[in-house]
Amino acid sequence: MHRIQHKRGCLSLEAVCCSSRAMKPWVLISIFVVSYVCYLLLGALVISIIEKPYEESLRSKLQKLKADFLDVNSCVNESKLETFLQEVLNANKYGVSVLRDAANDTNWDFATAFFFASTLVTTVGYGYTTPLSDSGKAFCIFFAMIGVPFTMLVLTVTAQRLMAIVTYKPIDYFQIQRGYSRRCVTKVHFVILLLLMLALFFLIPAAIFSIIEDSWTYLDAFYFCFISLCTIGLGDYVPGEQYQQKLRPLYKICVTFYLLIGLVNMLLILQTFHKAADLHGLTDLVLMPHHEDEDEGDHERILDTSSFQKPVESMETEVQKQLNSASHTGYSSINR
Structure with a gap:
């Protein structure tokens, strides 16, 4: 049934x-x-x-x-007050505050700069801290021009290497060793992987952030995790910006590595879903259909090995056999 x-x-x-x-x-x-x-x-x-x-x-x-x-x-004077408020708001866009509690904090110590560089090349870009000088803006352009594709390459390669351990090996084990259907195994595997991702990079970190950040609720912390790992980076919640933050440099560096590892796992989830969708035929619903009557010359691969019917070794072996058979002539081949 x-x-x-x-x-x-x-x-x-x-x-x-x-x-x-x-x-x-x-x-x-x-x-x-x-x-x-x-x-x-x-x-x-x-x-x-x-x-x-x-x-x-x-x-x-x-x-x-x-x-x-x-x-x-x-x-x-109301006009002078308006001018003062405008200057304060403009400075706040760059992460500079005139409040007494935050007047002594700097946004450009090494730990904060390291955090800013990571958000720049990962395209998270909170926008809370931005360069003030023209030279800093010019350097950000050059740094991001090289850093963004380099970061995407590193994250993608790392995710692909992890797929061999986290995705392919478990699926092959339960299919070959246990005899389960590959489609069934991929469904269960993706659900388990998704739940682990949700727990390790959303639920648990959100609880930690809500404890460290005094003004954050659990919803605020979960919102920050989701917005950050999806590389949206609205910048309304940035960790380590409260007054007299304990171990602020270490905290900033830990958040940086959390973002990098979380982005790798997000790519791992997406690639695993794509493989599972290919197996179940779901990608055929959205991808463009292939037309067989198209000119194959326009879509020829750069390295098309299909035209070579036999490997070089097999061709050499066959030639050698022909030479050997030709050198040992039988009686039946002699012209009479």
Whole structure:
């Protein structure tokens, strides 16, 4: 009974894949583009409905504080106060604060600079700390130009090497040694790997961040982990920026390595999902269909070994056999 249901499921999946292949390319692209735009519009609508009331409430609160300050301090010129506030806000964009609790903190000690360099080349880019000088901005351009592709190469190569240990070996073991179906093993393996990733790089680190950072709730910490490891990096939550942070340099370096290791594991999850989707035929639903009537000359591989029907060793062996057979002539081959 289970085999019949499994065959029916496979047949239905193959039917969907065949229908997607039969669909014209421009129709498939149009569906994806329209769906993507609708998804963006839906996200914009929801976030606008949620956040707009909070923004208006905060703006009215600040305006009230400003009006109360001017009422109490009638000698203060409002235009000068506006200029002062503008300068403070501009400095805050660069991570520089005039508050007494944060006046002595620097954003450019070695540990913080190391953290900034890692967020720059990993494209996380919180934006909380940015270079002030023109020479610093020019160096960031040069540093990122080389560092971003180099970082992507290192992360991708590391993730691929880990797949041989974390993905291929367990799947091959349960398929060959235990006799389980490869499709079933890949499903269970991906779920287990996803749960481990969720626990080791989201749930546990979020609990640690919520303990270290006094002003962060657990939701704030989990939000920071997700935004960082997805390389979104909004910059509204940055670790190690509170006043008199204990062991701040060590804390910054630890967060840097957490981001690098977490990004490797995110790539590992994505590549594992891609392999599992290929095995189950899910990629055929979204990839463009292959047209067999296309000119093969336009899509010829750089190193196409299919044209060589036999290896060099086998060709040499065959020639040697022919020479040997020719040198030992039998009686039947003699012309009479």
